[in-house]
Amino acid sequence: MVDIKPTLYVIEPWDALKGTSVYYSYTGSKQSLDNELVITDILSNEIVYKYEFSSFEKVHHIPPSLLTNGSQYKAKIRVKMIDGTYSPYSNEVSFKTFSTPVLDIDNIDGQGYVYNSDVTFIALYSQGDGELVKSYRFSLYDENEDLIKNFPIRTPSSQEALTEVVKGLEKGKGYFIECSIETINGVTYSHKERFIPLYIVPSINGVISTRNDSDEGFIRVTANLKQITGTQVQSSPKSLINNENNSLEQIKDNYKYIDNEWIVIPREDPVVFRGLGMNRASDFITKVWCRNIPDFKEFLEIRPVEGEGIPIKFYKYPNKIVAEKNIGDIQSRYISNLVSIPKDVDFMLYVQVIEHRIYLEIKIL
Structure with a gap:
């Protein structure tokens, strides 16, 4: 009988300081109790994480601060059966870690106001590992955070300042503006702020x-x-x-x-x-x-x-x-x-x- 190995799903880029969860599937006939995840640094080829995690669900939770942001790794997983035997390791999956981006809506003042009915919103972007923005999108919500409009997905002309023109804002009415970004390595992040036009x-x-x-x-x-x-x-x-x-x-x-x-x-x-x-x-x-x-x-x-x-x-x-x-x-x-x-x-x-x-x-x- 051929031993069936688990399948490790794609691991999205994540902030190593915050930890994450990785998921897999296993279709073998034996009941599995634990899983063992092994993570290797691609550059040094050293094993930086190896741990058995007990769960009936097909998930492995990686604690925060065990890996280093700005690095590239590969991971593989195997399951442990109820009789103490192990399945073969899964195929390896590569992934990267990045520090969480920072987005700040620059032209909303400290009181939460903007001073026009038509506003060019500017989201200032920074990221500790030099990760570049691939695309971004602004979204406008009402004061109950119900979506009013998704603006087009745009390619940034500047990596530091992401802009969108929002027109027809009503004076004294509460809104939320959100900027969502995707980086060239697939990091996704969004930031939302409340504001009131007083123009x-x-x-x-x-x-x-x-x-x-x-x-x-x-x-x-x-x-x-x-x-x-x-x-x-x-x-x-x-x-x-x-x-x-x-x-x-x-x-x-x-x-x-x-x-x-x-x-x-x-x-x-x-x-x-x-x-x-x-x-x-x-x-x-x-x-x-x-x-x-x-x-x-x-x-x-x-x-x-x-x-x-x-x-x-x-x-x-x-x-x-x-x-x-x-x-x-x-x-x-x-x-x-x-x-x-x-x-x-x-x-x-x-x-x-x-x-x-x-x-x-x-x-x-």
């Missing part, structure tokens, strides 16, 4: 810089707005002074700057942003980095085009920021989280305005 968003952080755009006919704010789409910023931050007629007027940007990163706001001259493309003080997010703001004084004001909306004024206290909106004789006040704000310490003021509700949060560096 009428002035987001202020860093140096305030203005320049005259003669082609478009307005003053452009640069380096401090993340993105505003569908609207144009029609004025720059200015201080206000009383003219001879006792009315407020804008004067030339007269603030001092420190290292091209900080604007010095005098106690008597709060920053005023006008004409931010909003028809009302609603539906936007602003992030302002602050330092050495005087207490009990207005230091910032955000106002739409004159006469078309309600301005929001911001005041600093030793342990909070207060926002005020005045409608006729009615005043609404909104208070941030309570936190001690030491002198000479940077902090970020996060402002979210949805209709007539304002959310404030102070984040200390």
Whole structure:
């Protein structure tokens, strides 16, 4: 009677630090109790793993961290019968081990937002063994992780940045974006992140810089707005002074700057942003980095085009920021989280305005 040898199935590439399971089939007439897997390094021809695994199922579980990533191996298996005899070894199967790839969706910010209705998503790819991407695909899901669209399978033009243009995103709606890759050696991996489009968003952080755009006919704010789409910023931050007629007027940007990163706001001259493309003080997010703001004084004001909306004024206290909106004789006040704000310490003021509700949060560096 000819002894029947088992058949070892294909072993997909895997991360040796995490371990894996290999499967086989055996059709012999005798009952098998154990299986013995032997793994050999192809380059050195040394046996690096040999172990008997007890299982009635036709599987052998390889523990983590026994092999080395970036290497090529061959494996064979045999089964042990109930009477203690062994079957012949199976045919050898070659496989490779690779460290798990890293994918990061670069243009989703730390709050989980993107700032446009049409977004070119960029997945940054890296892999410790230099494994190259053969193909990739992006997929868009709704907030319940139900598939909306699979984009075409693409061949990367760059191994570091995988891109896909997603159009028609709805503002304020939750989505998931997923990038799936397959490498030249058959490694498959995917990464998924949640995001919300907020695409009428002035987001202020860093140096305030203005320049005259003669082609478009307005003053452009640069380096401090993340993105505003569908609207144009029609004025720059200015201080206000009383003219001879006792009315407020804008004067030339007269603030001092420190290292091209900080604007010095005098106690008597709060920053005023006008004409931010909003028809009302609603539906936007602003992030302002602050330092050495005087207490009990207005230091910032955000106002739409004159006469078309309600301005929001911001005041600093030793342990909070207060926002005020005045409608006729009615005043609404909104208070941030309570936190001690030491002198000479940077902090970020996060402002979210949805209709007539304002959310404030102070984040200390």
